[in-house]
Structure formats: C-alpha cells, structure tokens
Amino acid sequence: MEIFLTALFIILGFTAFYLFHQRRDPQNPPCISGWIPWIGAGFKFGEAPLEFIEQARIKYGPVFTVFALGNRITFVTEEEGIDVFFKSKDINFEHSVQELIEKIVSVPKDIFFSFHGILYGLMKNKMRISHLYQFTEKMVEELHEQLETLGTDGKNDLFNLVRNSLYPVTVNFVFGKGLYPITHKKIVEFHEHFQNFDEGLQFASQMPECFIRNWSKSKKWFLTLFEKSIPDLEKYKPSDDDSLTIMQLITNALRQGTSEHKAPNYALLMLWASLSNLATVACWTIMFILHNPSVYKNVMEGIVSVFGEAGKNNIKISEKDLKKLPLIKWCVLETIRLVSPGIITRKVMEPMKILSYTIPAGDILMLSPFWIHRNPKYFPEPELFKPERWEKADLEKNASLDCFVAFGGGKYPCPGRWFVLLEIEIFVALLFYKYQLHLVDPFPKQSLKQLMGVQRPVTSCRVEYKCRK
Numbered sequence: 001m002e003i004f005l006t007a008l009f010i011i012l013g014f015t016a017f018y019l020f021h022q023r024r025d026p027q028n029p030p031c032i033s034g035w036i037p038w039i040g041a042g043f044k045f046g047e048a049p050l051e052f053i054e055q056a057r058i059k060y061g062p063v064f065t066v067f068a069l070g071n072r073i074t075f076v077t078e079e080e081g082i083d084v085f086f087k088s089k090d091i092n093f094e095h096s097v098q099e100l101i102e103k104i105v106s107v108p109k110d111i112f113f114s115f116h117g118i119l120y121g122l123m124k125n126k127m128r129i130s131h132l133y134q135f136t137e138k139m140v141e142e143l144h145e146q147l148e149t150l151g152t153d154g155k156n157d158l159f160n161l162v163r164n165s166l167y168p169v170t171v172n173f174v175f176g177k178g179l180y181p182i183t184h185k186k187i188v189e190f191h192e193h194f195q196n197f198d199e200g201l202q203f204a205s206q207m208p209e210c211f212i213r214n215w216s217k218s219k220k221w222f223l224t225l226f227e228k229s230i231p232d233l234e235k236y237k238p239s240d241d242d243s244l245t246i247m248q249l250i251t252n253a254l255r256q257g258t259s260e261h262k263a264p265n266y267a268l269l270m271l272w273a274s275l276s277n278l279a280t281v282a283c284w285t286i287m288f289i290l291h292n293p294s295v296y297k298n299v300m301e302g303i304v305s306v307f308g309e310a311g312k313n314n315i316k317i318s319e320k321d322l323k324k325l326p327l328i329k330w331c332v333l334e335t336i337r338l339v340s341p342g343i344i345t346r347k348v349m350e351p352m353k354i355l356s357y358t359i360p361a362g363d364i365l366m367l368s369p370f371w372i373h374r375n376p377k378y379f380p381e382p383e384l385f386k387p388e389r390w391e392k393a394d395l396e397k398n399a400s401l402d403c404f405v406a407f408g409g410g411k412y413p414c415p416g417r418w419f420v421l422l423e424i425e426i427f428v429a430l431l432f433y434k435y436q437l438h439l440v441d442p443f444p445k446q447s448l449k450q451l452m453g454v455q456r457p458v459t460s461c462r463v464e465y466k467c468r469k
C-alpha cells in the first residue's frame, strides 16, 4: 500500500510538473521552477533569498520568473521593469499584500479592501513633509529627555541606545502619549515582544500561526495592549482635528465604517510599520558615519557651524537649521540605499509586456530595492558609503536619486518616509552635538536575510560616548 501511494504521488507530481511546463507561453520570461512539484524552487529561494535573486539575474537576465510554493513570482531588475512596476495600470499593490496583512495582523479581506485607500490617504496627509515640521520642536524636546538618561559618558550597545531614544518618541507621535510604558520592567517587556513580533514576521508570513508559538504570543500581547489602551488614547481630544494622532484618525475612519473592532489590529500594523525599520536605519547611519572619519569630521563641522561649540544644554533645532545640515540627510539616505528592504511586491491583474516578455495575469511581480541600489549603472561604486552622491538629488524639492526605491513608489509609496528621515536627522544632530562617539566593536556585516524590511547587522556593535566639552 505504501509503495503504491509513493508511486502515485510521484506520477502525479511529474504530471503536474509536465503540465505546468506545457502551459508555459514561450513569450513568458525564463522560469526557474526546480523539480519538486508545487514547491518548485521554494527551498533554494528560501535558503538565501537575496543571493538567489542576484544569481538568477546574472544567469537569466533582467526579467525572470521563480516558481515557488505554487506561486509564479516574476522579478524585474532594471529600469524598464521598474517603470512598469510603479506606473502600469495593470498591476496592483493591495492585491499583493492583502493575504500578508490578514496573516500577520488578522485584518479580514473585506475590511482591508474597503479601508486601504482611505487609511493610506490619512497617513499620507498626516506625515506630509510640510505638516511634519510643526512637530519638530516637540520631537527635539522628547529626544533631549531620552538622551539625558545616557549621563555624561558610557559604553552601550548602539541598537539599545537608539531604540531607547527613538521608540518612545515615535510611539508618542503615532499613538499619542500614554501607550509607551514608563517603568523599566514594562519597557523591557514591550521591547521583547516587539522584537519577537518583528523577527518572526517573515516566517509568520509563510506558515500557520500554530507553528510559531512565540511570535503568536507576542502578537496576542500587543492586541490585548491595544484593546485596553485605545479607549484611553481616544479620550485625549486636541483643540483641532489637525492635531489628532495617526491612530485617532485611523480609529475614527474605522468607526464611521463600523469596523472599529479592528482598531487594535490596525494599531499593531502601524506599530510594526513605524518601528521596524526605524531603529535599524538610525543605528546603521551612526555606524557608517563613525566608520568613515572624514564624513564624521564634516558632519561635526556642520553641527558646530549651526549650533556653535558644545556646552549649551538642550539646543533647539528648526527646519532652517536642518536645511543647513544637508550632509546628515545625505548620510541617512545613503545608509538606507545600502541596507534597503530585500523586496517589494505587486500583483499582475492583466497580462502585460515588459521588454519582449508577456507577464501573465496572476503573477506576483517583485522588485528588489537592495539589488537595484547595488547596480553600478544607477549607483557608481555601489558598495561604497558615499553620502556626497546625494548632492545631485534635489532634496529641497523632495526629489530623490533615479532608481532609489527604498520607500517603494507609484500610487502607494511609504507614507512614513518623510517622518523617518526627519526623526533620524534630528536624532543624529542631537546625539553628535552632545557626545563624542566611537565604535568599540568591528563594523558589522549585513544579514542579507530581510525580504520585507531593511537588512540587520549580523553582530551587535557597542559605542563609547563622552559629553563634548
């Protein structure tokens, strides 16, 4: 009986594989399908996804398809494909992320599709650059408070230092005061659960929740926290609607559509989106600056020219001051270029052309910011940290460098991009004004494991700091 079943499975498998290949239109891009039915190239892709993508590009050219876990995933790697990815009317963002959102924060399909456009509009408006500068003063004050806790000198894990400063400020901005814990014990608990949730998310997107107990526990912890705290966060009523927090705006919109009960799930999504990449990018930025002495020197010269010599307490930072410190912004952008997310996705809704290929409807279309930023055609000497390359970008007009796609693009680019740039710029300016720093440990390598988020350092890195006199 057992032999019979095995034989049957093999025959069915080969038949499915044969049929799949028969169905392939010769005009479709080259396809890497592996030999195991349904799984396809899933194992090889899953082992080291970023390396896999680059090797496939070198072997198969700028457009290729990977068949994995029953999905056809078509990668575009050069400008013609990037253009289609962001501009074609035949591709769709919402259909490419809906299942993921349902899996990770349990927002049902119908609610997601009804609210995505409305909620995106609210976030985009709230975090538009012209609107953000009014929060600068508050952000500076709160960052000062956090930096006070460092004392006059010390040695600390850089990620911890950054996280302790940026998480509360960001949570206060997105949710309002009252959510972020204040006692040491509760803060540690919050950090542990967030780390579990964040680090397990890539697995969670592929597997049923019952297989990832730790991740599931932290998800529930946050949902319970939000269920309890959202009514309190709602009580705080600012004088004008313009000052409502992002979470208040989201809850109001859900309430009008009678889907208020999903507010905790959206809160978890917002928490993840706002914190996940933020501290890692800030940490890399500081490491890149300190690792490049000439950049560090120039950053410090800029800071001294704007704020004067050290010694003053609690300097204020205005929009005007930041405009005089373009190098810090270039450093943040150059860092993001180098550690960008592994992939962003869209769904092909109607068959469409890229170069000479026809991409069938139903394909998942993927683009890798990480690798596009390493193509010397678009970024000469791509592996080098060269903040000065950003001099060419018209940042005053909020333009970027061609082919810089770390924040996505098209109809739904990252709505938090201006916020994250502003917060890290201010943080770096304050930290470097206040302290002289150096890296204690070797400059870490990148993990190259992150598909959805920015690359993490493989090893931790301590920093030694001392008040500047």
Ligand code: HEM
Pocket: 093, 120, 123, 174, 270, 273, 274, 275, 277, 278, 281, 336, 341, 344, 345, 405, 406, 407, 408, 409, 410, 412, 413, 414, 415, 416, 417, 419, 420, 454
């Ligand atoms: C360096 C840090 C960040 C990076 C690299 C980043 C990158 C991205 C990318 C690539 C996307 C998908 C865009 C697309 O597919 O076209 C995205 C979406 C999103 N990001 Fe960010 N992001 C960052 C920080 C933030 C922050 C700080 C917030 C909130 C305060 C935020 C909120 C969001 C949200 C809500 C979405 C989903 C938008 C939608 O549903 O249409 N991000 N981000």
